[in-house]
Amino acid sequence: MxxxxxxxxxxxxxxxxxxxxxxxxxxxxxxxxxxxxxxxxxxxxxxxxxxxxxxxxxxxxxxxxxxxxxxxxxxxxxxxxxxxxxxxxxxxxxxxxxxxxxxLRVLLEEHDEDMARLGGYLRGSKAAGSAAEESIGRRFAHRMPWLLLGLLGAMMSAGIVASFEERLAANVALAFFLPGVVYMADAVGTQTEAVVVRGLSVGVSIRRLTRGESITGLIIGAAMALAFFPFALLYGDPRVALTAAVSLFAACSVASVLAMALPWALNRLGRDPAFGSGPLATVVQDLVSITVYLLTAMLIVT
Amino acid sequence: MxxxxxxxxxxxxxxxxxxxxxxxxxxxxxxxxxxxxxxxxxxxxxxxxxxxxxxxxxxxxxxxxxxxxxxxxxxxxxxxxxxxxxxxxxxxxxxxxxxxxxxLRVLLEEHDEDMARLGGYLRGSKAAGSAAEESIGRRFAHRMPWLLLGLLGAMMSAGIVASFEERLAANVALAFFLPGVVYMADAVGTQTEAVVVRGLSVGVSIRRLTRGESITGLIIGAAMALAFFPFALLYGDPRVALTAAVSLFAACSVASVLAMALPWALNRLGRDPAFGSGPLATVVQDLVSITVYLLTAMLIVT
The missing domain is CATH 3.10.580.10 (CBS-domain)
Structure with missing residues (x-):
């Protein structure tokens, strides 16, 4: 000095x-x-x-x-x-x-970590070059924790859909739109996550993030619902089409809120917010979307 | 000098x-x-x-x-x-x-780009700080292209499921396991993408990546199928449980191949391989998984 x-x-x-x-x-x-x-x-x-x-x-x-x-x-x-x-x-x-x-080294390590977490690895500190050259046993072991979580999620999703068996049997067209609604809500959530995780990791406050993303989620949900409704009508039953549109709106809106809540909660707990994106978020989002879809069906398709 | x-x-x-x-x-x-x-x-x-x-x-x-x-x-x-x-x-x-x-600046820009593409934005050159503070109109505009692609995918998924209407009506339990199989294949694909995109962007050759990832995909698919089968049996029909397990194996294996093929093809075309991850990959994966599931059902549930 x-x-x-x-x-x-x-x-x-x-x-x-x-x-x-x-x-x-x-x-x-x-x-x-x-x-x-x-x-x-x-x-x-x-x-x-x-x-x-x-x-x-x-x-x-x-x-x-x-x-x-x-x-x-x-x-x-x-x-x-x-x-x-x-x-x-x-x-x-x-x-x-x-x-x-x-x-320089810090930024590179953080990059690998964020990428690994979005990709569904438990640990992200390995350099990318070595991750791409790991033995098959190690590849398997690194992915197993998230895959087991995913398997649990898949089982829960089967349980949720099965609990609506009667309604599905009475109107099988309800099954047509379920994968699409789940996919769209997931896509909206992933986009919000990318903004929030990146924002939190560079120190932008959650308050500055929340308002913009919530409103964006609502607008996107409404736009998707309006665009999907006439298409869904092509398959006949207008109540089923309305179910698809309403649940698309609801699931997209909920997805953008969830996508902020998970990284925020992890950040508050002192964990890397990137853990709130990727596999964990997708499991939670999908289960919520399935539930939203089927509850909407209960309300609309009597 | x-x-x-x-x-x-x-x-x-x-x-x-x-x-x-x-x-x-x-x-x-x-x-x-x-x-x-x-x-x-x-x-x-x-x-x-x-x-x-x-x-x-x-x-x-x-x-x-x-x-x-x-x-x-x-x-x-x-x-x-x-x-x-x-x-x-x-x-x-x-x-x-x-x-x-x-x-330092180069690495930071690349980080933002990769994150943005995984997250489903068309352009990734914005700094994260500003992306988190964009106006709502701009947020909406940046996400629209991928969301429209997603909407198209959601419509196609409805078309595919609808074309199997008779079989679903005859055995509604088939609908229970569809979201789970789609989710798991997607999770396996995302993990492979993360390895491949990162590997390609730091110059690891695709040949070095392919063998390990393909075998890992097969092993993971087999492990998931074995774990899921007894669970699916709880819902009764053993042919439906077998459909879930076989299609889980097939969809996970196909997912890891697709997850390599998309970034590789984009890389060959001179585009950033990261475009082959995120939303585009998820749409393609989901449609393939739904098709795999329903074709498996056709073969097994006669």
Whole structure:
């Protein structure tokens, strides 16, 4: 750490011959151990040797608190022109520097993790190159937990549909639209999840996310229902067509709320919100959509 | 670019007072414009002023050809200890340097793109922070293309199920297991997609991916079918239970093949393989799974 009054030329002389883990930015601090600012190596090179570090320093570098999530921290740094990241405790004391090169690795690891979770793996810390070359036994083992959850979900879905057996037997056309409604609600939910998971992992607050996504979900649900109704009428029974349209609206709306609630709840519990997307979310969404569809059928097809 | 015989101290003297876009690594080249190696700023700082750049240089820095995909290039750099990336044409001539700080932005953009495509957006170049704060009209517009594709898929699914109306009316229990089989095949496909998309985007060849994933798909399908059969028997008709189990095996196996074929085909066409995951893949998978289930029912439930 250099004092603000240090001349650029002197800073160079003192750095020469010393080993640094990274030399992308130099730290300028006052006597109390408080951060004054950062000077990038590019700026220091270009400077007049007589200029003081106080003149050269970026007084507003990206700063994070000691316990901050590394993905949010990396995001701050990139927003700030790929600078290094200063760690400063609540009392303003400088605690350390995350160099640019380290940020690169952090972002890459987070990318693999998010991708793996969306894809349905329990652990995401493996590099993609190695995940693609794992032994078959390991591939199987990595996927098993989510697949067992999925199997449980599939069994529950059979139970739910079976409990509406009489109604289905009386009007088999109800079975025609069930897969489509489940699929559409899932698609709407997945889109919302992508926004929410990404937003939460870079530090956007859930409140800012919720309103926009809820209204978007309602509009999409209404648009889908209106477009689907005339098509469903082609299959005859208008009550069944109405069931399809109403449940499409309801299931899409519920899906966008669920897609926000799961990552939010996980975030509150201190888990990675990305766990609330992918397989877990899909199982929950599908079971809810099936239930919404069949309850709607009960109300409309008497 | 410095000659290999340049002394470290002289290199510093010549760099001082000049402006660089990035000064993380300096380029050492021979007289012909061929790359000799890179010297990191950290290594140059720590060096004895009398040492030559030839002694300090990393002779084997990460190198890419001019037209290489930026995500694969960034991946190479990170694998190589977060160095800068040298661009060298086929004849060995040095064409330029991608500095570390630029790699950070590249990786972040690619991350957003992959996430957006898995999530079902047409374009992924928006930063996540802004995507989470878009107006409702823009949110709606960004999702519409995939949602319309989904609606078309939902209509086709209704058509397929309806064409098996007689058989469903004769044995309504067939409807119980359809959502579960569709869901499981989708889950298996999504996991394979995540491996394949990530593998292709960092340059793993499709051949290395195919064998492991195909066999994994078969094993998973068999395991799911064995686990599901006794459960399905609880609902009575053993032929329907057999339909569920056999079609679960078939649909999961087909799903893992489809999940490789779509990203591969897009990659061959020069498109981002990530487009082969997410909504497009799910629509295709679901329609195939429904068809597999109902055809299996035709063969087994006479």
């Amino acid at each position: 250099f004092a603000p009054a240090t001349k650029a030329g002197d800073a160079w002389t003192r750095m020469l011959g010393r080993r640094f883990d990274s030399a992308s930015d130099i730290v300028v601090g006052d006597g109390d151990g408080r951060l004054y600012g950062l000077v990038s190596v590019e700026r220091l090179l270009a400077a007049d040797p007589g200029a003081t570090l106080a003149e050269l320093a970026d007084r507003d570098p990206p700063v994070v608190a000691p316990g901050m999530d590394q993905e949010i921290a990396a995001w701050h740094a990139v927003q700030h022109g790929e600078s290094s990241l200063a760690i400063v405790d609540p009392s303003g004391r400088f605690k350390g520097l995350v160099p640019r090169r380290r940020l | 410095f000659a290999p015989a340049t002394k470290a101290g002289d290199a510093w003297t010549r760099m001082l007072g000049r402006r660089f876009d990035s000064a993380s690594d300096i380029v050492v080249g021979d007289g012909d414009g061929r790359l000799y190696g890179l010297v990191s700023v950290e290594r140059l700082l720590a060096a004895d002023p009398g040492a030559t750049l030839a002694e300090l240089a990393d002779r084997d820095p990460p190198v890419v050809a001019p037209g290489m995909d930026q995500e694969i290039a960034a991946w190479h750099a990170v694998q190589h200890g977060e160095s800068s990336l040298a661009i060298v044409d086929p004849s060995g001539r040095f064409k330029g340097l991608v500095p570390r700080r630029r790699l």
